[in-house]
Amino acid sequence: MASRQNQSESRAETFSGTQAARIAGISYRRLDYWARTDLVRPTAADAQGSGSRRRYNYRDLLELRVIKDLLDAGIRLESIRRVFDYMRDHVTSDISAATIVISGSSVILCDGDELFDVLRHGQGVLNVLPLSGVRDEVDRGIVATTPDVAADEKDLAV
């Protein structure tokens, strides 16, 4: 039955702006604002004039959700911007089970032991966000939002 792979396995499908907003748990206007101000552009297809369509991929959804979580945690959008500018240039590795650590204007991706070292020796404020939780949130969002996948899930559950 399952017409799709596991959620987080390199999915090739893309999402419209409206879908992406719903999945990430933000308003469409906010998504639009972030796209226009270069915070998160849709990777699959950017808008080019009125009437065109943005297409977000799975990784974009992760970023959107990370930003939402950071905002909810009370971090200013301005500093989130700096963090992501940095990350885009420096991070290529897979974002699966790592943890984002933000210290001032620099960002580190850690797993397990590394994390502990960083925290022990870190001075100043560190913002710590485990990405596994973010992925789960996004996957739940996809299931709850896209009708066909929801159907698949039901099939699996029964």
Next chain:
Amino acid sequence: MASRQNQSESRAETFSGTQAARIAGISYRRLDYWARTDLVRPTAADAQGSGSRRRYNYRDLLELRVIKDLLDAGIRLESIRRVFDYMRDHVTSDISAATIVISGSSVILCDGDELFDVLRHGQGVLNVLPLSGVRDEVDRGIVATTPDVAADEKDLAV
């Protein structure tokens, strides 16, 4: 020689608004704003009508500096407010070598191993701030700002 105890030992002396601002590394305006909006009231003596004088104690200085560091880390003052409202009600223990961990609107004071557990099992964004660094910053601020203590330090150094 040293006419005072060690910096962080229960010091009884108090500080004026201007002194407190300088030691914490913030503008006087900012200190004033925080006092008027109930973020950090001077414990030793609060303002009671125009022309009266605020007196801050050592612990107040620590709080001021923590807030400054959180702000510098890109956290919105609004959420810092919520955190401190909570902390005032729940935290009575000594703030010596612990670490503040902020998760959403709740705050935890940890030391060492505890910290590791919290971070491992934590969901969402965690803001981590070791207080030892804060205390050092404040003590340096006091030395650099109050003339007599600075003199003491010189005596010790020479």
Next chain:
DNA sequence: ACGCGGAACTACACGGGTGTAAGACGTTAG
């Protein structure tokens, strides 16, 4: 091929809330 309905993006202006600074005002020391 053509028109039409609706979804999606765009342009523009506005607004609540927040953090800060300037200056008016009061008080106290000397």
Next chain:
DNA sequence: CTAACGTCTTACACCCGTGTAGTTCCGCGT
């Protein structure tokens, strides 16, 4: 008395969007 200092009031600029109307494009029926 008055100069120095500290507090209180008010105004302002900025952030982070949102409301709304307009525009473009897609898909579909005919």
